[in-house]
Amino acid sequence: MSLRKQHFFNSKNLPTKFSIFYFIVGIIGIIVLDRFLNIYFIYNNVENSFINFKLLFLFLLFTIIILFLILHQMQKVITKIDKSYKDLKIKDKERLMPYEFALNNSVDAIYWFTLDAKFVYVNDAACRMLGYTKEELIGQPLEKIEPNFNRQTAIEAMNYIQNSPNYLLETTQIKKNGEVFPVEISGHGFEYMNNKYICAFGRDTTIRMEYRNKITNINLELQKSLDEKEILLKEIHHRVKNNMEIISSLLAMQLRRAKDDEVKYILKQSKSRINTMALVHEFLYLGENLAYINLQDYIKRLVQDIKELYISQNTKLKVDLHIDKLIFSTNRCIQIGMVVHELCVNALKYAFKEDRENLLCIHMKKIGDKIHVKIRDNGEGLKDINCLYKSESIGMQLIHSIVEDQLDAIIEFRNNNGLECNIIFSKDEEE
Incomplete structure (x- = not known):
């Protein structure tokens, strides 16, 4: 609450009152002066005919008129200035009203501190959060509400905030009733009227901490499950x-x-x-x-197991294995593994011999959104490639069934210094 000071010249009838007062004092002064001079001149035997009471009275009247006009003009000027000052205060109040409303109705507590960590302003949210009135906080040190600070560390914190572009701290504060609660503080330094201040924003994180603890407990239970x-x-x-x-x-x-x-x-x-x-x-x-397997490791182990089962110690076999890093689900790995198994077993059964260098190439590459599989041996190949598309053997029927019905792939057999099988299927798995 502010007190409006009344200026001495605000009275409307002041020039008249002051002029009458001056007139009365002047008359008394003239009478006293006239008598004093008469006594003086009589005592000194000097003629006082030149002293004219009427002349003094006229002079007094003239000065009263001049004084009245001066005071009247001064009153007009001062009244105009006072009115302008009042209008300016009203405009400033209207201009600042939205900001004051925003400050007092902010969800976050807002505090202003001096650099020696003392309150100079708090908004309504801060008072509600802490349980104090504004008068109880203004001028008080920071450690009144911050149990984690003392006088020295509070001042050090203010200086640190002053020199930091973004300051954020999770701490605790204490209410008037002694209750300690968690709070998140952000602060910024600013300068106003050649003085440096700290503006801090506080948010009660009690509910957030409760939710965080609940979520943590839920996550622990989920992780356990x-x-x-x-x-x-x-x-x-x-x-x-x-x-x-x-x-x-x-x-x-x-x-x-x-x-x-x-x-x-x-x-x-x-x-x-x-x-x-x-x-x-x-x-x-x-x-x-x-849920997923590295296809490279799986095929490498699969080929090794097939060699141990089907290849005798006298058979020389070199395996050219080049597989990109591919991660597939259990079903997709079984599908690819079964196709590779059947093609490798056929090569070991029909293409490889003990009296020569045998070669088995297994290449799997990711090209765009497709997977290209090439399995080739260095055997004699087949005269009739088309028979592989019509074969009634369990192995070939299994290959075609998996490739066409499960992988939704394209398969091609051809002679290329041995029998070569090329399979192309989509990289993405269908649910």
Whole structure:
């Protein structure tokens, strides 16, 4: 609340009153002076005919008129100045009203400090947040509400904010009732009327901290649940792999007892196909990701297992393996693995011989949004390539079924210093 000072010249009748007062004082002065001079001249035997009471009275009247006019003009000027000052204050108040409204109705607490860390202004939000009135905070030191500061560290903080473009601090403040609560503070330095100040914005983060703690607890529970599910999935993949290995062992036992070469080959192929699928589950069990597999590592291991199963020690085989870094899902890896398995087994069965250098090329490249697969041997090739598209063998039927129905791919066989198979399919997997 501000007090408006009344100027001495604000009275409307002041020139008249002052002139009457001056007239009365002047008359009294003239009478006193006239008597004093009469006594003086009588005592000194001097003629005083030149002293004229009427002349003095006229002089007095003239000075009163001049004084009245001067005072009247001064009153007009001062009244005009006072009116202009009042109008200016009203305009300033109207101009500042939106800013004052914004400050007092801000959600954030706003404080102004001197560089010695004392309050010079607080808005209504700060008072509500801290429980103090403005009068209780103005002039008080920062440490009144900041238990983490003392006099020295508070002044150091003000100087640091003054020299920092962006200042942000998560701290605690204490209310009038002694309650401590978390708050986020941002501050900026500014200069006004040749004085330096700090403007700080405070936001009560109690609700945010509660939500953060809730979210943290929820995330911990979700992570715990996820870890349990990962362990369960790993265990499932491990058991599937073990079950497939049991089936593979049973086929191996049956293979050792079989006497017919064709039956042995069929059992060996079945065992190899099961191993191809079991290998995927082994990678999932041993890997960090339970949904995707590095195709490069998988194919390299698959080819090694096929060599050990089908190639004798006397057969010299060089494998030219070039596979881009590709990450595929379990199903996609099984599909590609089965195709590679069948094509490699066919090459090992029909193209490679013990008395020469054998070569098996397996290339998989990512070109644009397509995956290009090339598998080639250095055997004699085939006279009738078209027979591969019409073959009734289980292996070729399996290849065509996977390539056409599951990979939605294009497959092409051709002779190129041996038999070459090219497969092109989309990089993106369909859900």
